[in-house]
Amino acid sequence: MVTAPSLDSLRDARRRAERLFERVSEDALYDRSIGERHRLVFYIGHLEAFDWNLIGAGHFRLPPIHPAFDRLFAFGIDPPPGQLPCDQPSDWPALNAIAEYGARIREAVDRLWEETPAQLRHVAIEHRLMHVETLQYLLHALPLWKLRAERAEHPATASEAT
Numbered sequence: 001m002v003t004a005p006s007l008d009s010l011r012d013a014r015r016r017a018e019r020l021f022e023r024v025s026e027d028a029l030y031d032r033s034i035g036e037r038h039r040l041v042f043y044i045g046h047l048e049a050f051d052w053n054l055i056g057a058g059h060f061r062l063p064p065i066h067p068a069f070d071r072l073f074a075f076g077i078d079p080p081p082g083q084l085p086c087d088q089p090s091d092w093p094a095l096n097a098i099a100e101y102g103a104r105i106r107e108a109v110d111r112l113w114e115e116t117p118a119q120l121r122h123v124a125i126e127h128r129l130m131h132v133e134t135l136q137y138l139l140h141a142l143p144l145w146k147l148r149a150e151r152a153e154h155p156a157t158a159s160e161a162t
């Protein structure tokens with residue numbers, strides 16, 4: 001029997017991706033750091049759309065959260081056959097619209113999580129962690145001036161620990 005990951009495990013995977021997106025300046029989220037890959041903004045919506053399409057729409061057969069976004073963030077904007085992507089930043093939704101979409105999905109997926117089969121929970125978490133790895137090399141390809149300084153996590157000093 002497969003052990004089902006907890007909602008905390010999903011939330012941890014979400015935090016890992018969020019920490020990477022926080023490193024990128026807002027205007028750079030619409031950049032394509034590697035010509036053959038999607039713009040970074042795609043991944044913000046894709047991580048949530050995948051969970052919805054897998055769990056909400058796929059397993060539970062619930063109606064779309066946002067039909068256009070569900071499709072857009074499932075696959076992105078495909079280039080013409082044999083060509084590199086040619087979409088423009090203006091082809092993508094505003095960050096606040098993507099954030100609202102993601103929040104609605106997270107709320108729904110969180111409500112459904114305990115009823116979701118273990119295998120689908122694993123798929124959702126592994127998919128997100130796979131893209132955390134993808135995002136790391138995409139961010140590595142950005143010019144340094146488009147990245148924000150990483151927040152340092154300082155351990156408690158001896159005086160704080162007592």
